[in-house]
Each structure stands twice: as C-alpha cells, then as structure tokens.
Amino acid sequence: EIVLTQSPDTLSLSPGERATLSCRASQSVRSSYLAWYQQKPGQAPRLLIYGASSRATGIPDRFSGSGSGTDFTLTISRLEPEDSAVYYCQQYVSSPKYTFGQGTKLEIK
C-alpha cells in the first residue's frame, strides 16, 4: 500500500510570502494520479491541482503543483488571508482505491 506523507504538519506564514507544501509517497506514483485539495474550516474540500501540476477550473495562478516519482509539491505564491486552510494531497491506486495524505494546516499570520 502506497502511503502519502505530508510535511510540515503546520505552516505559519505572513501575507505576501510563499508557501511550499510537500507530499511524499512511499512508492513511486504516476504524476497523472496525484491531486491536491484545499479545505477551509466547516467547508467541503475543493480541488486545486490534478495531474500533479494542472490547475482546476477557477483556481488562481498563485497555486501551482510540481513533482514526480515520490516527491510532489504544492506552492502558493503571494499568500492571502483566505488561503488559510488544510491542504491534502491524494493519489489514485489501481483496484481502484484512493488515498489521502494526512494534511498540512496553513495559517496566515
């Protein structure tokens, strides 16, 4: 079973700064099978990035994804207060099964 481990658990940054969130897989993952979601308190998750680097509909270009193999990154440039949320990476595994990382909480000071 492929496990996704996100780091850090919590990230505290100021508006205007850049956030770098990591998602590491225990085995190699096809890039096309890796997605990122944003979840604000009391809300459902929202798709941000699919295929490791493609932005979903309506997602600002401040959000970008990169990576391959076992290491994937979500970068949020020019942080805004509304970016405060928990961010999850997710992979598809054949069977099919779907797994998520444990999440990174991003706090905007």
Next chain:
Amino acid sequence: QVQLVESGGGVVQPGRSLRLSCAASGFSFFNYGMHWVRQAPGKGLEWVAVMFYDGSRQYYADSVKGRFTISRDNSKNTLYLQMNSLRAEDTAVYYCARDESSIYFDYWGQGTLVTVSS
C-alpha cells in the same frame, strides 16, 4: 452549476443501519462516476466507495467492505450509501463527490454528519 446535496445523516446506535442520499444537479449525472468520502471529527479524509457511471462497477475501502453498499438511481440523479452494522469508528461527515477520469474528485457536496453512539 454543479450541485451535490447530501442528506440522511443523524445519530444511530452501534449495529444499526442508515442510508445516505446525494442529490445531483447541474450536470449529466448518468455520465459520471460518483464517490463517497468521509472525514471523522478533527481528522483527515478517507475514501469510502465509488460507483462508476453506469452502475456496473462499485468498489469499497477495506474498512467498509461487506457493511456498506453504494448505489445510484440515474433517473433521479441520486447517489446512495447504505450503511449497515455501523460502528463508532464510522462517525464522520460523509461527502459525496463527482469522479473525474476515475482518478480524482472535482466537485464535492457540503457533507452530512453521521454519529454512531449508544
């Protein structure tokens, strides 16, 4: 616009059953696979089940296999989750989500809370 509205959550005793519904609108429901994903209080996301567009195939997480059944009624644009033999660890907000390319979840409902407690 795509809308997914879950209902049917509530408080239920261990060992009992509950059926969740997810009403879909704003897209051609019959063309899409649909998932259930849950989130225990204060915890992360856990995929539960998927049913593909024509209802011919469904798959489950190991944690619910044999207890939960996913189904759909394309004539009513509605997805269901029949949950039997409920356990305390099934307590969670249950989201329905639309499948995209059998790989990820592009739209989510607002969720319905299921609490399993005596």
